[in-house]
Amino acid sequence: xxxxxxxxxxxxxxxxxxxxxxxxxxxxxxxxxxxxxxxxxxxxxxxxxxxxxxxxxxxxxxxxxxxxxxxxxxxxxxxxxxxxxxxxxxxxxxxxxxxxxxxxxxxxxxxxxxxxxxxxxxxxxxxxxxxxxxxxxxxxxxxxxxxxxxxxxxxxxxxxxxxxxxxxxxxxxxxxxxxxxxxxxxxxxxxxxxxxxxxxxxxxxxxxxxxxxxxxxxxxxxxxxxxxxxxxxxxxxxxxxxxxxxxxxxxxxxxxxxxxxxxxxxxxxxxxxxxxxxxxxxxxxxxxxxxxxxxxxxxxxxxxxxxxxxxxxxxxxxxxxxxxxxxxxxxxxxxxxxxxxxxxxxxxxxxxxxxxxxxxxxxxxxxxxxxxxxxxxxxxxxxxxxxxxxxxxxxxxxxxxxxxxxxxxxxxxxxxxxxxxxxxxxxxxxxxxxxxxxxxxxxxxxxxxxxxxxxxxxxxxxxxxxxxxxxxxxxxxxxxxxxxxxxxxxxxxxxxxxxxxxxxxxxxxxxxxxxxxxxxxxxxxxxxxxxxxxxxxxxxxxxxxxxxxxxxxxxxxxxxxxxxxxxxxxxxxxxxxxxxxxxxxxxxxxxxxxxxxxxxxxxxxxxxxxxxxxxxxxxxxxxxxxxxxxxxxxxxxxxxxxxxxxxxxxxxxxxxxxxxxxxxxxxxxxxxxxxxxxxxxxxxxxxxxxxxxxxxxxxxxxxxxxxxxxxxxxxxxxxxxxxxxxxxxxxxxxxxxxxxxxxxxxxxxxxxxxxxxxxxxxxxxxxxxxxxxxxxxxxxxxxxxxx
Amino acid sequence: xxxxxxxxxxxxxxxxxxxxxxxxxxxxxxxxxxxxxxxxxxxxxxxxxxxxxxxxxxxxxxxxxxxxxxxxxxxxxxxxxxxxxxxxxxxxxxxxxxxxxxxxxxxxxxxxxxxxxxxxxxxxxxxxxxxxxxxxxxxxxxxxxxxxxxxxxxxxxx
Numbered sequence: 001x002x003x004x005x006x007x008x009x010x011x012x013x014x015x016x017x018x019x020x021x022x023x024x025x026x027x028x029x030x031x032x033x034x035x036x037x038x039x040x041x042x043x044x045x046x047x048x049x050x051x052x053x054x055x056x057x058x059x060x061x062x063x064x065x066x067x068x069x070x071x072x073x074x075x076x077x078x079x080x081x082x083x084x085x086x087x088x089x090x091x092x093x094x095x096x097x098x099x100x101x102x103x104x105x106x107x108x109x110x111x112x113x114x115x116x117x118x119x120x121x122x123x124x125x126x127x128x129x130x131x132x133x134x135x136x137x138x139x140x141x142x143x144x145x146x147x148x149x150x151x152x153x154x155x156x157x158x159x160x161x162x163x164x165x166x167x168x169x170x171x172x173x174x175x176x177x178x179x180x181x182x183x184x185x186x187x188x189x190x191x192x193x194x195x196x197x198x199x200x201x202x203x204x205x206x207x208x209x210x211x212x213x214x215x216x217x218x219x220x221x222x223x224x225x226x227x228x229x230x231x232x233x234x235x236x237x238x239x240x241x242x243x244x245x246x247x248x249x250x251x252x253x254x255x256x257x258x259x260x261x262x263x264x265x266x267x268x269x270x271x272x273x274x275x276x277x278x279x280x281x282x283x284x285x286x287x288x289x290x291x292x293x294x295x296x297x298x299x300x301x302x303x304x305x306x307x308x309x310x311x312x313x314x315x316x317x318x319x320x321x322x323x324x325x326x327x328x329x330x331x332x333x334x335x336x337x338x339x340x341x342x343x344x345x346x347x348x349x350x351x352x353x354x355x356x357x358x359x360x361x362x363x364x365x366x367x368x369x370x371x372x373x374x375x376x377x378x379x380x381x382x383x384x385x386x387x388x389x390x391x392x393x394x395x396x397x398x399x400x401x402x403x404x405x406x407x408x409x410x411x412x413x414x415x416x417x418x419x420x421x422x423x424x425x426x427x428x429x430x431x432x433x434x435x436x437x438x439x440x441x442x443x444x445x446x447x448x449x450x451x452x453x454x455x456x457x458x459x460x461x462x463x464x465x466x467x468x469x470x471x472x473x474x475x476x477x478x479x480x481x482x483x484x485x486x487x488x489x490x491x492x493x494x495x496x497x498x499x500x501x502x503x504x505x506x507x508x509x510x511x512x513x514x515x516x517x518x519x520x521x522x523x524x525x526x527x528x529x530x531x532x533x534x535x536x537x538x539x540x541x542x543x544x545x546x547x548x549x550x551x552x553x554x555x556x557x558x559x560x561x562x563x564x565x566x567x568x569x570x571x572x573x574x575x576x577x578x579x580x581x582x583x584x585x586x587x588x589x590x591x592x593x594x595x596x597x598x599x600x601x602x603x604x605x606x607x608x609x610x611x612x613x614x615x616x617x618x619x620x621x622x623x624x625x626x627x628x629x630x631x632x633x634x635x636x637x638x639x640x641x642x643x644x645x646x647x648x649x650x651x652x653x654x655x656x657x658x659x660x661x662x663x664x665x666x667x668x669x670x671x672x673x674x675x676x677x678x679x680x681x682x683x684x685x686x687x688x689x690x691x692x693x694x695x696x697x698x699x700x701x702x703x704x705x706x707x708x709x710x711x712x713x714x715x716x717x718x719x720x721x722x723x724x725x726x727x728x729x730x731x732x733x734x735x736x737x738x739x740x741x742x743x744x745x746x747x748x749x750x751x752x753x754x755x756x757x758x759x760x761x762x763x764x765x766x767x768x769x770x771x772x773x774x775x776x777x778x779x780x781x782x783x784x785x786x787x
Numbered sequence: 788x789x790x791x792x793x794x795x796x797x798x799x800x801x802x803x804x805x806x807x808x809x810x811x812x813x814x815x816x817x818x819x820x821x822x823x824x825x826x827x828x829x830x831x832x833x834x835x836x837x838x839x840x841x842x843x844x845x846x847x848x849x850x851x852x853x854x855x856x857x858x859x860x861x862x863x864x865x866x867x868x869x870x871x872x873x874x875x876x877x878x879x880x881x882x883x884x885x886x887x888x889x890x891x892x893x894x895x896x897x898x899x900x901x902x903x904x905x906x907x908x909x910x911x912x913x914x915x916x917x918x919x920x921x922x923x924x925x926x927x928x929x930x931x932x933x934x935x936x937x938x939x940x941x942x943x944x945x
Contacts, residue, residue: 013879020887021875023822023862027888030821121805197826197834197922198888248824248888249922281827504886504923670882674928678885681925705831705920713916713926718909742925 002520002599004585007513011670012523014509016502019246026245028201028218033274036203037066039264040123041277042113042130043286044105047139047357047698048153051104051112055131059115062129064122066271070113071102077266082322083228083257085477086329093162095154095355097322099232099259104137106153107321107358108698109286111259116267116275139357139698143295143316146356153321153355162319163328166350167335170410175310175346179301183383187375188767191293191318191692193702194364195710198248199279200288204264208272214241217261220250220501221541224325224478226533228257233265240265244531247503251682252363253288254503255543256325260287282704290692291364293318294331294371300379301346306387306394310346311338313375319353320360327362328353329476333462333544334368336411340376341420341460341636342398347410357698363543365682365743366461373459374768377748381456381755385764390437391752392428395458395638396421406631406729413462415634416736419662419726424458427638427660430722436642444760449648452655453757455641457749463737464633464730465544480546481628483538484555486515486562488621490608492601493525499539500551501531505739506671507547511555513667514733518559519600520586538626545635545737548667553731554627561623562600569607569621570598572614633728633736637661639680641749645757647779650772652688652754654717661741662724665734672738673721679742680719685711686743687750691769709769791851795820796864804851810844811835813851814861822862822891826920833919836892837861843899845918862891865898874898874936883932885923893919897933906937 056068082097117123140151146160202217222242230237264275301310317331331351384391399420406414440452466480483499512523570588571578581588589597610619642656689709693701702708727734763778792801814820826834835847838860865872884890900915
């Protein structure tokens with residue numbers, strides 16, 4: 001029976017949970033194919049070394065070994081190198097990345113050979129016996145050193161300085177000369193290792209006689225992988241099926257197309273059997289992309305009152321040894337949001353991308369926007385100290401006033417809507433800002449060993465990637481549309497086939513809620529299929545907080561098509577005019593005669609058996625919509641972090657963390673809050689704990705979870721979450737997206753709080769992560785810079 | 788090769804494996820119980836947590852041979868007769884999972900902990916979870932789930 005109950009806006013429990021709670025999940029590691037061989041990758045222990053020869057004979061003789069291949073052995077398999085889809089400038093230099101390297105290794109972890117064996121242990125044992133004749137070279141991982149080209153990593157490019165992109169500026173650049181106040185700061189953003197708890201894995205299954213392949217991969221991007229791997233591996237797209245089964249987190253690290261995916265495919269073709277690879281965690285630290293790795297010089301211009309009027313930024317960005325899918329595009333993404341929520345009159349941003357002997361970098365939660373927000377919000381606090389004002393006041397007087405229609409920002413893009421001061425006031429009220437300042441003052445006067453710090457971060461974020469025409473203008477190779485097919489089945493239930501690819505973000509539940517409100521059935525009766533290019537062939541996958549704003553809008557338009565077709569059929573069956581029909585809870589009824597009604601389920605049956613359809617109507621109640629967003633979406637908000645810093649040990653404890661975010665319309669509050677929790681936790685980790693460190697030979701020193709500090713529950717506070725809802729003008733649902741916002745907002749809130757705790761003791765700068773050592777050194781006169 | 792006989796989720800299982808086989812791979816590959824996950828190679832993440840004779844153990848840090856003659860409970864063994872364990876239900880009610888990869892380990896660690904301390908504080912729960920890493924949830928709802936499970940029953944059996 002059709003129901004009138006509505007689900008959008010409610011925290012219904014997740015449809016995804018039962019298999020995940022009971023150990024029935026289908027992660028790639030859990031899947032096998034008959035006769036499959038295991039692959040192990042032989043990787044360079046050196047950050048930079050020539051390969052003078054490889055002897056595979058001992059490895060090949062090991063028990064269970066099927067084959068050993070070097071780069072030279074596989075050269076004929078490739079239709080092209082690993083995909084790089086964003087040449088952001090015309091004169092960009094491209095460090096070409098093949099799945100195995102032949103002449104030299106350029107980062108610790110660079111793959112040089114593969115071993116195939118009957119078992120994983122046999123493959124890994126044999127991989128240790130592949131003998132590579134290395135001639136080590138000088139390595140460089142320091143960004144500014146690399147830019148000097150003392151050690152050139154790609155001889156064919158002649159330089160490590162591979163790309164320079166300028167936003168072009170907006171507004172009146174003379175402001176930087178004439179402003180009352182200009183704050184100049186330099187900030188380092190170290191490399192981060194994404195650490196999704198599931199490492200990468202892939203399984204390629206061939207049907208050799210048909211030239212068909214199925215690739216099962218722990219990926220965020222099955223559709224993009226299919227298109228690009230087809231080219232790299234010389235497989236027609238129509239013969240390649242890519243499946244992302246259950247995927248254990250990504251955060252951007254699985255938004256990529258990797259050497260191992262290409263290798264298992266061509267090896268499956270070569271060996272005519274399935275090939276599987278599972279990454280170890282230590283391997284993941286070398287072989288999976290890193291995030292961030294940046295140095296910023298920023299100038300923030302303001303009036304004597306502290307009203308922010310302009311920002312000028314120059315960035316150096318660490319590309320790593322090769323480009324992966326998007327690498328130089330990541331700083332550029334941030335290049336549009338350095339103005340934040342402030343009403344500025346001048347804008348300038350440029351960056352230089354530099355190759356180093358380290359793991360390639362690419363998108364990691366926020367992808368450019370955390371970098372921008374950190375630089376801006378740190379500078380805003382520096383400005384407040386310079387003009388002698390409360391950092392809350394400086395922000396308040398600088399916000400763009402509330403706007404409900406799209407407005408062009410100083411960086412040139414249209415921001416869909418914003419209510420920055422409203423969100424800000426809410427955050428301060430919830431936190432009890434004035435009482436906190438009083439407590440801080442009390443502790444300062446009494447010289448407490450544990451000082452209190454309050455850190456603010458008011459942010460915007462640019463997501464909902466993306467209008468395809470803008471992507472084209474930015475020289476990105478793909479589009480930003482997404483798709484949904486709605487099928488109303490004869491049994492009264494429904495199936496959605498979606499183009500996004502969830503890996504923890506609850507798309508199944510969220511889309512089911514939206515569809516339930518139209519179809520008049522419960523979310524339990526709606527199956528949502530995703531992540532398989534043979535089942536849901538249309539899509540552009542999940543990243544850039546795009547899924548609800550682009551993907552769920554495609555669902556909305558597919559539902560509109562269903563309603564339109566169903567209305568025509570209902571009118572035909574009820575012998576009424578379409579205008580005389582009302583629709584609610586999945587039911588069409590004649591106005592004034594509610595007994596004369598047809599539900600969507602009834603109409604699905606009629607449409608299926610097609611015994612009596614109106615002229616020109618195709619059988620089946622099914623519709624597909626593909627939607628290309630006309631604009632990005634722009635969440636925003638204010639986060640406030642309260643810390644206690646032990647001035648003897650340098651240790652920071654978070655006493656309270658308040659996040660007030662505006663992501664437009666909220667479909668499921670519980671799920672949205674969960675995204676904020678997780679995002680904030682990763683940002684707190686960025687601020688206090690995480691840093692990938694290389695030594696001067698390019699060895700990754702933080703090479704496992706015992707040295708790279710992924711925080712546990714003991715390092716995290718509980719979060720206080722609230723929101724405002726200012727609908728987006730970009731899509732009819734009014735949704736903006738929330739997946740990355742927490743990670744974008746939080747690092748400066750935390751670092752600002754620690755500095756705020758110690759500002760009265762003369763500390764004005766600390767680099768992240770703000771370790772106890774850095775705090776201690778800052779208090780004892782040594783600059784709070786690199787520890 | 789060495790013979791390993793273990794009772795897993797109440798069922799007697801036996802197999803010949805290489806002596807170096809870790810318990811987690813014995814469960815996953817030899818016995819086909821893939822609910823227990825491998826998330827690291829340094830015993831840091833806790834995704835592999837199971838119960839051995841009722842105690843929570845990181846099954847990557849134990850050889851299968853060391854489990855010989857003992858009782859092992861994995862995530863697959865928690866629900867009985869299709870009825871979810873109270874901790875599983877609490878995780879569902881409180882959105883204590885997103886991608887689900889750390890979840891079996893979290894639930895097994897929680898099951899063991901609540902046996903020891905049936906009415907913990909938030910701080911105690913956080914400390915008890917120090918060996919279980921999650922990247923999706925920020926732990927907020929995991930802690931909430933475990934406190935909820937504790938409040939539903941006391942002396943929750945693993």
